[in-house]
Amino acid sequence: MQQALQIKQLTVIGVGLIGGSIARALKDGGVCEKVVGYGRNAKNLDRALELGVIDAIDMDVSSAVKDADVVVIAAPLGAMADLFRKINGYLKPGAVITDVGSVKGRVVGQARENLKDCLSTFVPGHPIAGSEQSGVDASHPELFKGRNIILTPLQETDAIALAKIRCLWEAVGANVFEMEPDHHDQVLAATSHLPHLLAYTLINTLLKVETSEEIFRFAAGGFQDFTRIASSDPVMWRDICLANQHAIIEMLENFEGDIKRLSQLIRLSDGDALLELFSSAKKARDQHIVKDEA
Amino acid sequence: MQQALQIKQLTVIGVGLIGGSIARALKDGGVCEKVVGYGRNAKNLDRALELGVIDAIDMDVSSAVKDADVVVIAAPLGAMADLFRKINGYLKPGAVITDVGSVKGRVVGQARENLKDCLSTFVPGHPIAGSEQSGVDASHPELFKGRNIILTPLQETDAIALAKIRCLWEAVGANVFEMEPDHHDQVLAATSHLPHLLAYTLINTLLKVETSEEIFRFAAGGFQDFTRIASSDPVMWRDICLANQHAIIEMLENFEGDIKRLSQLIRLSDGDALLELFSSAKKARDQHIVKDEA
Numbered sequence: 001m002q003q004a005l006q007i008k009q010l011t012v013i014g015v016g017l018i019g020g021s022i023a024r025a026l027k028d029g030g031v032c033e034k035v036v037g038y039g040r041n042a043k044n045l046d047r048a049l050e051l052g053v054i055d056a057i058d059m060d061v062s063s064a065v066k067d068a069d070v071v072v073i074a075a076p077l078g079a080m081a082d083l084f085r086k087i088n089g090y091l092k093p094g095a096v097i098t099d100v101g102s103v104k105g106r107v108v109g110q111a112r113e114n115l116k117d118c119l120s121t122f123v124p125g126h127p128i129a130g131s132e133q134s135g136v137d138a139s140h141p142e143l144f145k146g147r148n149i150i151l152t153p154l155q156e157t158d159a160i161a162l163a164k165i166r167c168l169w170e171a172v173g174a175n176v177f178e179m180e181p182d183h184h185d186q187v188l189a190a191t192s193h194l195p196h197l198l199a200y201t202l203i204n205t206l207l208k209v210e211t212s213e214e215i216f217r218f219a220a221g222g223f224q225d226f227t228r229i230a231s232s233d234p235v236m237w238r239d240i241c242l243a244n245q246h247a248i249i250e251m252l253e254n255f256e257g258d259i260k261r262l263s264q265l266i267r268l269s270d271g272d273a274l275l276e277l278f279s280s281a282k283k284a285r286d287q288h289i290v291k292d293e294a
Numbered sequence: 295m296q297q298a299l300q301i302k303q304l305t306v307i308g309v310g311l312i313g314g315s316i317a318r319a320l321k322d323g324g325v326c327e328k329v330v331g332y333g334r335n336a337k338n339l340d341r342a343l344e345l346g347v348i349d350a351i352d353m354d355v356s357s358a359v360k361d362a363d364v365v366v367i368a369a370p371l372g373a374m375a376d377l378f379r380k381i382n383g384y385l386k387p388g389a390v391i392t393d394v395g396s397v398k399g400r401v402v403g404q405a406r407e408n409l410k411d412c413l414s415t416f417v418p419g420h421p422i423a424g425s426e427q428s429g430v431d432a433s434h435p436e437l438f439k440g441r442n443i444i445l446t447p448l449q450e451t452d453a454i455a456l457a458k459i460r461c462l463w464e465a466v467g468a469n470v471f472e473m474e475p476d477h478h479d480q481v482l483a484a485t486s487h488l489p490h491l492l493a494y495t496l497i498n499t500l501l502k503v504e505t506s507e508e509i510f511r512f513a514a515g516g517f518q519d520f521t522r523i524a525s526s527d528p529v530m531w532r533d534i535c536l537a538n539q540h541a542i543i544e545m546l547e548n549f550e551g552d553i554k555r556l557s558q559l560i561r562l563s564d565g566d567a568l569l570e571l572f573s574s575a576k577k578a579r580d581q582h583i584v585k586d587e588a
Contacts, residue, residue, distance in 0.1 A: 128512055148512055190500050190509045195520045198492055201556055203575035205549045206484050215484045216582035218422055218442055222523040223583070226489045229516040230579045234572035241560045241568050252557045255499045256550060262495055263546045266535045274535050278528035281497035285524045288510035289517070 005167035007032040011068035013061060013083060015039050015048040017130060018100050019074030020139025023053050025172035028141040038064040039075075048136045062090040070168065073099040077239035080107055084114035096161045097122045098168070102188060102236070103243035104152045104181035112154075120158040123165040125151045126184065127174060128192075132231040145173035152181040189247035193240055194255060197248070199230040200237070299461035301326040305362035307355060307377060309333050309342040311424060312394050313368030314433030317347050319466035322435040332358035333369075342430045356384040364462065367393040371533035374401055378408035390455045391416045392462070396482065396530070397537035398446045398475035406448075414452040417459040419445045420478065421468060422486075426525040439467035446475040483541035487534055488549060491542070493524040494531070 010026060012019040015037040026032035037054035038061050039045050045057045058064035065071050065087045075083055080101060091097070097118065101107045104124050111122050129147040131138065149169045153162050169176050179187070206215050241248060265273045304320060306313040309331040320326035331348035332355050333339050339351045352358035359365050359381045369377055374395060385391070391412065395401045398418050405416050423441040425432065443463045447456050463470050473481070500509050535542060559567045 130516075132516070150512070187505065187509055187512055190503055191513045191517055194499075195496060195517055197556060198496060198553075199520060200572050200575040201549065201552045202489060202492060203578050204571060205488075205545070205552045207574065207578050208548070209484055211481065215481055216578070218444070218481055219485045219583060222424075222426070222526075223485055223489055225519045225522050226493060227579050227583060228519050230575045232516075232572075232576070234569055234576055237572045238565050238569040242563055242565055245560055245563070249557050249560055251499070252553055252560075254502070255495065256553050256557070258495045258499045258502075259492075259546055259550050259553070262491060263543050263550070266539055266543055266546075269536055269539070271532050271536055275528055275532045277498060278494050278526075278531050280501065281494040281524045282526070282528055284497050284501050284510070285521050289513060289521060 005031055005164060005171055007069045007168075009034045009036060009068045009070075011036045011038065011058075011065050011071045012054065013038045013064070013071065013073045013087075014075035014079075015045060015054055015136050015139075016074060017134050017136070017138045017143075018127065019072060020048060020051075020053045020136040021129075021141065021143035022072055022074065022100075022172065023048075024139055024141040025144060026168070029171050031168070031171045032070075036064050036068065040079075044136055051136065053136055053139060061086045065095070066090050066092065068092070068095055070164070071095065071097045073097065073101075076235060077101050077103060077106065077243045078235075081110040081114055084111055088115050089117050091118050091121075095121065096164045098125045098165045100125060100127055101243075102126060102192070102240050104150075104184045106243040108152065108154060108181045119154070120156045121161040123151055123153055123157055123162050124181065125149060125165060125169070126188070127169070129174075132228055134233045134236075142173070144169065147174050148177060149174040150177050150179050150184050152179055152184050185244050186247045189244055189251045193244060193248050194251040196229050196232060196237055197241075197252065198255070199227050203227055203230045299325055299458060299465055301363045301462075303328045303330060303362045303364075305330045305332065305352075305359050305365045306348065307332045307358070307365065307367045307381075308369035308373075309339060309348055309430050309433075310368060311428050311430070311432045311437075312421065313366060314342060314345075314347045314430040315423075315435065315437035316366055316368065316394075316466065317342075318433055318435040319438060320462070323465050325462070325465045326364075330358050330362065334373075338430055345430060347430055347433060355380045359389070360384050360386065362386075362389055364458070365389065365391045367391065367395075370529060371395050371397060371400065371537045372529075375404040375408055378405055382409050383411050385412050385415075389415060390458045392419045392459045394419060394421055395537075396420060396486070396534050398444075398478045400537040402446065402448060402475045413448070414450045415455040417445055417447055417451055417456050418475065419443060419459060419463070420482070421463070423468075426522055428527045428530075436467070438463070441468050442471060443468040444471050444473050444478050446473055446478050448475075479538050480541045483538055483545045487538060487542050488545040490523050490526060490531060491535075491546065492549070493521050497521055497524045 010032045023035045035054045036056045048054045127149040166176050304326045317329045329348045330350045342348045421443040460470050
């Protein structure tokens with residue numbers, strides 16, 4: 001028999017697109033009574049309060065978490081180690097912590113080092129949801145509906161803590177998966193980090209062309225879709241690059257090799273090989289992706 | 295005083311997404327009385343007739359163009375030279391020809407060689423519109439509304455022929471620009487050809503990863519947008535690569551160099567340089583592109 005999750009106090013650290021959407025979704029679902037928000041930007045927290053995303057602000061993170069049943073850390077990757085240090089020792093017994101960081105190996109390492117008193121109740125997670133938008137104004141309660149969320153529990157992770165965080169994500173409509181942290185980072189390097197870096201780089205490559213003004217003017221719909229993710233938060237993507245160095249460099253090098261081979265085929269006017277490459281890509285995309293768009 | 299364009303007979307060579315949409319738009323706008331369709335695929339032409347996109351089928355291209363006031367060649371780039379040869383000498387005096395090929399230098403060269411009798415009434419063009427879909431079923435009369443169309447007239451091009459084709463595109467709601475053929479090909483290599491090749495290559499790079507099934511399962515919305523253009527017609531993109539070799543290879547090499555530099559910055563953990571790169575890309579995209587999406 002599954003026990004329904006009931007949260008008296010949820011504390012959200014970092015009330016942006018993701019943190020704000022979790023708060024909204026849990027409140028809308030009647031799962032959570034009170035949400036306390038912590039963040040470094042007082043104006044953003046005021047806005048979250050005004051929007052009803054959170055019920056209270058606490059500008060001291062140790063105090064913000066002390067009465068929480070569940071703490072969601074939705075802060076930038078670069079801030080995680082420091083936050084772990086600051087909340088360590090302040091949580092009440094039975095409180096559960098999760099995060100939503102896009103890279104998991106680094107976060108797990110930082111948790112091991114800095115979250116000593118409550119490592120077993122920390123359940124690392126990553127919702128594969130988001131957009132090129134950011135900030136609490138973009139948050140909405142449906143953000144996770146039908147989305148995948150990957151949890152990367154540690155050997156030390158308490159089974160009840162894991163079950164609670166699983167319930168939390170199911171309550172907001174997400175499909176929950178479990179993975180090893182490093183495997184998560186390899187998968188995301190391919191499916192998310194590489195495409196984002198290609199989109200950013202494409203824009204920068206075009207900016208260096210002499211006639212870049214004209215180029216952007218004649219960009220068609222395909223270009224706009226393709227580069228949408230280049231409007232994502234630069235700080236977040238710097239942090240992802242620094243936190244998932246190894247897997248990202250490997251994917252970039254694979255891609256670079258494939259681009260070199262493509263140039264060579266074009267140089268050789270090898271129409272058959274080009275057709276084969278484009279056909280296999282189209283077939284794979286139509287098969288794997290298009291069905292999700294319906 | 296601008297004279298309204300009136301076309302008694304339009305002949306469309308290649309009744310797919312673009313050719314079909316031109317026919318629909320001109321008929322809807324009352325610009326054109328009768329549309330004759332030619333193509334190599336009889337089933338597709340029957341479908342076009344059934345949909346009312348064309349009014350008659352002629353499976354002989356020389357005969358299909360002989361009574362036309364305007365001929366639109368919307369065939370694959372690889373078929374152009376042969377089509378020019380076949381229609382040369384068969385057009386009536388005053389008839390105007392245009393094409394919609396995505397590469398203009400090669401098409402102009404082929405026209406010079408094969409369209410001797412009517413080179414001065416050939417107005418090369420390229421509508422920056424389309425989608426990853428293809429075929430007459432995807433055609434619609436609004437496809438060109440608000441889109442840019444680039445004409446690349448030759449020194450020999452007759453001023454009246456140019457004016458007619460300009461009117462034709464304005465009649466379907468497009469914004470008309472003029473450019474040198476080679477300059478067009480450089481601009482499109484940057485804004486269209488490079489992104490398409492990156493999207494195709496990304497899919498192929500991921501297909502080679504051992505866990506590619508899993509990777510596609512965890513692809514988020516950003517990935518779907520990013521790779522949408524990898525569902526485009528492979529034959530068309532093979533032809534574009536072969537027809538715009540030089541400009542495409544140059545852009546691929548620029549991009550490859552930028553990817554190499556990015557890898558290096560990640561390897562060096564140079565957070566400041568990464569932040570600068572991502573910020574400049576985001577700024578440029580938000581500035582140039584986002585406004586068009588509103």
